[in-house]
Amino acid sequence: MEERTLIKTDLQFAQEVKKGLTDFPKHLSSKFIYDQNGDRIFQKIMEMPSYYLTNCEYDTLKRNRRKIVDLFTQNSNSINLIELGAGDGKKTKLLLEELSKGNTCFKYSPIDISQNALDLLQSSLSQEYPNIKVDPYQGTYIESLKTIGNTGDEKKIILFLGSNIGNLLHEQAVLFLQELKKTMKDEDMIFLGCDQKKDPQTILDAYNDPEGITEAFNKNILARINTELEGNFNLDKFKHWEVYDPQTGTAKSYLVSIEPQDVSIKALDLELTFAQWETIHTEISQKYDDLTINALVDKAGLKIARAYADDRDYFKNYILVK
Numbered sequence: 047m048e049e050r051t052l053i054k055t056d057l058q059f060a061q062e063v064k065k066g067l068t069d070f071p072k073h074l075s076s077k078f079i080y081d082q083n084g085d086r087i088f089q090k091i092m093e094m095p096s097y098y099l100t101n102c103e104y105d106t107l108k109r110n111r112r113k114i115v116d117l118f119t120q121n122s123n124s125i126n127l128i129e130l131g132a133g134d135g136k137k138t139k140l141l142l143e144e145l146s147k148g149n150t151c152f153k154y155s156p157i158d159i160s161q162n163a164l165d166l167l168q169s170s171l172s173q174e175y176p177n178i179k180v181d182p183y184q185g186t187y188i189e190s191l192k193t194i195g196n197t198g199d200e201k202k203i204i205l206f207l208g209s210n211i212g213n214l215l216h217e218q219a220v221l222f223l224q225e226l227k228k229t230m231k232d233e234d235m236i237f238l239g240c241d242q243k244k245d246p247q248t249i250l251d252a253y254n255d256p257e258g259i260t261e262a263f264n265k266n267i268l269a270r271i272n273t274e275l276e277g278n279f280n281l282d283k284f285k286h287w288e289v290y291d292p293q294t295g296t297a298k299s300y301l302v303s304i305e306p307q308d309v310s311i312k313a314l315d316l317e318l319t320f321a322q323w324e325t326i327h328t329e330i331s332q333k334y335d336d337l338t339i340n341a342l343v344d345k346a347g348l349k350i351a352r353a354y355a356d357d358r359d360y361f362k363n364y365i366l367v368k
């Protein structure tokens with residue numbers, strides 16, 4: 047194998063994979079799904095009719111963009127639009143376009159774990175909106191807190207769209223919102239997108255497409271271990287499995303070993319055994335209701351200033367203030 051320098055992200059990937067796969071039961075963090083291939087598969091997921099989240103939020107932003115941008119810019123002549131998990135920025139572009147129509151000076155600071163996603167976003171923005179100032183940052187949500195904390199005295203709008211918060215358990219979500227609050231001045235805002243509880247079948251279908259796109263997305267984490275850490279996972283020997291608990295609102299993704307098998311990960315000096323039907327837990331996608339959101343926001347010491355939703359109330363966007 048070619049010699050590579052271990053950059054921060056590689057080291058974190060190696061350490062967390064080792065920890066997760068030697069734990070019982072086994073788990074891996076969904077943040078590691080997003081490399082160039084993972085980003086590409088996620089684009090395909092967003093195009094699936096069954097993955098309603100993106101379209102619902104897009105419609106809500108499209109319909110309410112003037113009102114939303116008015117709130118963002120009120121009492122301020124300069125804002126910094128910071129986005130956590132920016133991805134392809136498709137929904138954000140609606141807001142950027144609306145902002146460009148006004149006379150508030152603004153900059154856009156997309157944050158993403160995937161450098162690939164940031165590169166694509168930056169080049170599409172420079173083509174479509176050459177006048178918008180873009181200041182990207184690669185890192186995890188936690189790492190991004192430092193960057194957010196160090197921003198200047200413009201009014202900050204922190205975008206956390208797409209139900210990205212749903213990857214966090216409630217307790218972690220509250221802690222994270224508390225940390226965000228610490229970086230906020232009185233006039234700053236969080237714009238939070240949250241997928242809502244609904245017919246459990248609709249939710250299950252969003253994460254369980256018959257074409258196997260979500261399966262490939264989930265398995266990309268094993269593919270990355272194979273290429274980046276010299277693993278020998280046989281992806282065909284794992285099955286994507288999704289469960290949704292309508293009581294807690296938690297959707298969980300697993301990879302299930304369909305037979306007893308040994309796997310080695312050379313770069314970690316790790317030999318693993320899987321029993322038949324043993325699981326690796328890979329992702330949670332939390333669904334919310336008003337009661338839960340109120341409780342989380344309250345625990346974080348924040349307030350809901352406004353809420354927007356699509357006509358079916360499938361997905362809601364909240365403006366949070368201190």
Ligand code: AVJ
Pocket residue numbers: 091099208209210212213252253260263329330331
């Ligand atoms: C990007 C985290 C919001 O949980 O709905 C899509 C990722 N996982 N299909 C989600 C995902 C499986 C997505 N988030």
